[in-house]
Amino acid sequence: MRAFKLLVVAVIVATLLPALGAWWLQNPLDMPPSVSVETPLEVNVPPGASARAVAQAVSQAGVRTSSVLLYAWFRLSGQSRAIKAGTYEFTPDTTPRSLLDKLVRGEQALRSLTLVEGWNIRELLQAVRSSPDLTQDLDGLSPEEVMVRIGYPERHPEGRFFPDTYRMVKHTPASTVLRQAAQAMDERLAQAWAERTPDTPLQSADEALILASIIEKETGIERDRPMVGAVFNNRLRIGMRLQTDPGVIYGLGERFDGNLRRADLLADTPYNSYTRAGLPPTPIAMPGWNSLRAAVQPAASRALYFVARGDGTSQFSATLDEHNAAVRRFQLKR
Template sequence: MAKGSKRGCRNFVIACLLLLIAIAAGGAWLWQRYAGFSDRPIAGLQAGDSVIVASGDSFPGVLRKLRAAGVDDGEDLQWRALARHLDVAGSLKVGEYALAPGITPRQLLLNMRNGKVISYRFTIIEGWNLRQLRAALNAATPLRHETAALDDAALMKQLGHPGQHPEGRFLPETYVYSRGDSDVDVLKRAYAAMDEALEEAWQSRARDLPLQSAEQALILASIIEKETGVASERPQIAGVFARRLKQGIRLQTDPTVIYGIGSAYDGNIRRRDLQTDTPYNTYTRAGLPPTPIAMPGVDALRAAVNPAPGDALFFVALGDGSRSHVFSATLAEHNAAVARYLQQMRRPPLPEEKPLQ
């Protein structure tokens, strides 16, 4: 082979090597830039920022929403390449996603692929009545409101339980929901949770219980819930009511009277209220009221079906600010406890003690 040919071949090889080195260097630079983009926290995000992926959104559409939300980091080509790499483009999940400070493009797209949406919480408080529950639901955001214009009968029909009284039917606990969920979704879950909790409690009931059905257990549990100032006293209060039911003594419990008064209740029970007959006045009527009067929690359900043993037939608040009660077996003992309570209520507050010198 001629020297010129050898020299030309050598130059060609060198040129090819230089080209490969340049390509490798360029690829390394592009990869470094891509990796830096995908794992670098997105700049300028504020707590509470979010983006919504709607049904039918394509990835370019979502990218436009990100830009509109203030996400300026990265070129569109980089976002698309990252989406292809993570298999996000065809796997977007509908929902609201947090644009939290510190989140990276990779984390954000993985959240969209895996459906890690923003969660909200709605809590039903033990002892709430239906009116309070519905008011809280109507104020909850971003929950969709589908029941605000419905009366109680229409509400239960919407939930799939036409003709059933709604009071006491929704279990107090915290329910997690996402943007797009409605109050109907939350209520259906709370209804199912109460059904399950009530059935579990009823199956574990004591043998000599003076209740004929799980429905009666729910009613009694709602009264126990409203009478309880200290959680540990629920079984004792249940025991008082169970013994009164067995002996045919009227329950004479103020919360049922208040429920019967309804929205007209002004915070005070007067003698005329105790003497005015309503289906819920347990001073004028024997036995349980016709429906629950509040939403009882699991502990109240368990107390209703497993009341504490004893001989107490009465209880009254201790009156010392502790919300505890005094339990009595006889009317004489109870009257003495009531007198002490009234005296405690009339006593002027004690002056503040001076600190020791």
């Protein structure tokens, strides 16, 4: 009789264990109340971590499920050696099965950082340094020291990063993201320069980058950029000064209070194209792709002047008389 009872218990256990195991694998893990879709649980898996260490890391991060049970699942799954290092995030609906699937796929927590067209280096570094998703390894460095850190020691920092949205693993070093953005600008600038018009007055890709940065700051209207590019290319071709306000503003730096005065236009700096001929010595902002193209593939136009219409667009003129008439119409309302 005793042997029969033991046999019955063994049969029941053998029947229930798979069912219990299947139920456990498909039900959410016991997470802290603070964990939500908006604030997921973060788990860091260091390189070379064993399955036991990963199970302990999950438990130590806040999952209130036995690390022994998790370790057993990792081993029994046959995938314990396929777990990848990285930073992971788990929401309240995470099950033991989905947790392991994510670890095996290496589906790390991703974040994004958007670098905006027209930003200068100060604005760029402020955005990077204020990002909570990056590991800050550039704090205290000057823009020039940042360029050394990312591997561009001989380049001026202004305009050397391509404005775009960059996706990265959470806690990626800030220097890594900026290195990627600098490499992206190298690639896009090389592409634009290779596609330049044969009669361009620009002498190098660096000059194209400088002009593109001015075009970027002169207009936010995409369709106007080739025409703005035409005006500046035409002026460079005949030796006429560019006379661009954004360059003057950049040269003023932190002295600019938001109001550009006539005295500012007369105050000589290397970036004041009212007082100096040719291009400024460096870019004044980060140009986007459309501005790069406008610098090297300007519109076919003889325009030498443009004035704001008041709606974001510009009126272009080939002669000074036409320009003065446009100024009276759109600026002086005469």
